[in-house]
Each structure stands twice: as structure tokens, then as C-alpha cells.
Amino acid sequence: QGASNAEKFDYVMNFMNKLAGNEYVGFSNATFQSERESGDRNFAIGYYLKEKKCFPEGTDMTSILDFYFQLCSIEVTCESASVMAATLANGGFCPITGERVLSPEAVRNTLSLMHSCGMYDFSGQFAFHVISFHARLGEQNLLDPETGSLFLLQDLVSLCNFHNYDNLRHFAKKLDPRREGGDQRVKSVINLLFAAYTGDVSALRRFALSSMDMEQRDYDSRTALHVAAAEGHAEVVRFLLEACKVNPVPKDRWGNTPMDEAVHFGHHDVVTILRDYHTQYSPQDAAATAAADSQSAEKNLDGLL
CATH class of the missing domain: 1.25.40.20 (Ankyrin repeat-containing domain)
Known part of the structure; x- marks a missing residue:
């Protein structure tokens, strides 16, 4: 509270860089402009919260929304995203730098939220069939069966023991990706x-x-x-x-x-x-x-x- 949007954004970017082990983390201005121009629902929710006095006194609601749209526009590569995922899977320690980025409680809460609502309305079905998730994919319907990408992920789960509750040692009908030949x-x-x-x-x-x-x-x-x-x-x-x-x-x-x-x-x-x-x-x-x-x-x- 009290920091400028620039200071807040720098803080988040520094955190994301630590999460990604200093791999690529960037910003898409095109995405930011698009989010801002199409954010009518977010503005409506913001004004409703403002009416109900949900914000601390002196808060600039439009400035907060701008900051939110900026956070929605952070971009990564497959490589840096994989390091972020590995940091979560590694209990909050970045496997590249060895630095603790997240507390165990933060990791637990983050993974719980990703599993339960990371795909919005599709989260339950996706968790049951695939247990792989990404909020933006669900929001943009990129995993619609017509695109084939959902079938691809389902095929991967049917072939390899990627599911959370597949037994890694005793599921003989599936391939174990951990084995090295x-x-x-x-x-x-x-x-x-x-x-x-x-x-x-x-x-x-x-x-x-x-x-x-x-x-x-x-x-x-x-x-x-x-x-x-x-x-x-x-x-x-x-x-x-x-x-x-x-x-x-x-x-x-x-x-x-x-x-x-x-x-x-x-x-x-x-x-x-x-x-x-x-x-x-x-x-x-x-x-x-x-x-x-x-x-x-x-x-x-x-x-x-």
C-alpha cells in the first residue's frame, strides 16, 4: 500500500524472475492494451467493490486495475514456464538457482488453487481426465475438443502415468517417463x-x-x-x-x-x-x-x- 504501480510491477517481475531461475520473463504491451480495452467486467466489479467500500481509503481503483492488467500481460517461454513449474514441484526451491522462492504453505495453497479452479468452469473435468491445467487455456477455449489439443493431452495421460493418482511403480499398462534407456x-x-x-x-x-x-x-x-x-x-x-x-x-x-x-x-x-x-x-x-x-x-x- 502506498507504492507506485511502477514499484509494484518491478517487485512482481523480480519475484517472477526468481521463480523462473532468471530464465526469460517479459511483458507484452499488445496484451496489456487488449486487456485494458476489453476489461468492462473488471471495471464493473471494481466500481461495485468501491461502492461497498472494499478498498482501503485513498485507493485509486483505476490505477489498481491498470496494475492488474499489467500482471495479466507478463509473458514467458516454455522453458521459463517449466522452471516455474519445477519450482512449485520442488517445494518452493528453484532448481536452477537453489534459492527458496516460496514457502511450503504458499506452494501448497497455490497448487490447491490451480487444481481446483485453474481451468475455471472446466477445472473438475480437466482434473479428472488430464490433471494438467492453465487458466488462460480454459478461458480462451484452447482445449476445446474441436481443436484436438484436449485429445492430445488425454492421449498422453492414457499412454504415460502422468495422472496425480496413477501409481508410478505399479501401473504396468502405462509408460513411466522417468525411466532412462x-x-x-x-x-x-x-x-x-x-x-x-x-x-x-x-x-x-x-x-x-x-x-x-x-x-x-x-x-x-x-x-x-x-x-x-x-x-x-x-x-x-x-x-x-x-x-x-x-x-x-x-x-x-x-x-x-x-x-x-x-x-x-x-x-x-x-x-x-x-x-x-x-x-x-x-x-x-x-x-x-x-x-x-x-x-x-x-x-x-x-x-x-
Whole structure:
């Protein structure tokens, strides 16, 4: 109470960024203008509440509605929305940053509301058949059977044990999406090396926090550190060495190390970083890493087979 709309909006955006682990959170001005122009019912409700003296003294009702329309216009990507969902599923701790964003009570109350009324009038049927929800989808009838999207979600639930009350261990007729096969391990290597190639530290941080093996190798025995060094991504190299504690001197099938790659392509800043870690790395660590590399190679071979 007493803060300007700008201060309130900044507060909410900061909170949303924490919820999304600093992934993309933006604002759609087109949506804001549309909400404001079509908000007759909201204005009617606002004036009714004002008549009944529901607002604190001195409240500017139209300003409050503008702020509400702004909140309705916050936009996210599938990736940032998934981190928000993961934060709720993780008891309020963001899995990307490890920061507590919500209290356990807030998580419980939020999930209860999403389950009971997140799809408005369609919430009960949706909870029974799909248990997947989003208020805007229900409001805009995007899950009408004619669009096919509702059938798609129902098919997913019939195929995999996604329903809240499907037994994850003893529902033999459904697929368990948690199980990882050889194909999944191959995809894991591809995703890891591609993130290193593009310099995507955020993706690498997610992989590390999900307990991915950050030293796994491709067919040519190249690691993410090889790729990052070859591309000159100093921040990726530093993250892999400092945060993930990867071996700084792995050799690919041609005997090249990340240092060799950095020297070959003239990335002097990467060479400096790697040289510092070369002096800190002990032969005993290398021996232990070699054994781990052997096991990793076997896993990768299993995946390819």
C-alpha cells in the first residue's frame, strides 16, 4: 500500500524472475492494451467493490486495475514456464538457482488453487481426465475438443502415468517417463555438447543440477570442455572447471586435450584459464578420472547399441 504501480510491477517481475531461475520473463504491451480495452467486467466489479467500500481509503481503483492488467500481460517461454513449474514441484526451491522462492504453505495453497479452479468452469473435468491445467487455456477455449489439443493431452495421460493418482511403480499398462534407456543417454550427450558449443551456461547449469554427468563423451571421446575450448567460450570453460569440477585434461580419440583445442583455434583467454587448472590437477585425480571415463565410455556404447 502506498507504492507506485511502477514499484509494484518491478517487485512482481523480480519475484517472477526468481521463480523462473532468471530464465526469460517479459511483458507484452499488445496484451496489456487488449486487456485494458476489453476489461468492462473488471471495471464493473471494481466500481461495485468501491461502492461497498472494499478498498482501503485513498485507493485509486483505476490505477489498481491498470496494475492488474499489467500482471495479466507478463509473458514467458516454455522453458521459463517449466522452471516455474519445477519450482512449485520442488517445494518452493528453484532448481536452477537453489534459492527458496516460496514457502511450503504458499506452494501448497497455490497448487490447491490451480487444481481446483485453474481451468475455471472446466477445472473438475480437466482434473479428472488430464490433471494438467492453465487458466488462460480454459478461458480462451484452447482445449476445446474441436481443436484436438484436449485429445492430445488425454492421449498422453492414457499412454504415460502422468495422472496425480496413477501409481508410478505399479501401473504396468502405462509408460513411466522417468525411466532412462540408451536413447536417453545419447540425447544427454548431444544436449550437453550442444550447450557447450553454443555457450549456453544456463542450460549447462540446469544439466548439472539435474545430476547429469558433465564429463560424458561423444563417439570421438570429446567432452563438453573440448567443445567449449574449441569455440572459445571462456564462461562455459570456467563453469565446467569451477562449478562442475571436471577433468581439465581429458583426451579425445586423437589424443587432443581442451588445451590443445584452445591453442589450435587461438583462444588465448581459454588457454589461460585451462593452464591455471592444469597446475592444480593431480595425477591421482587423473587416474580416478580415467576409471570414470572408462565407465562413461561403456555407458555411451550401450546407448549407441
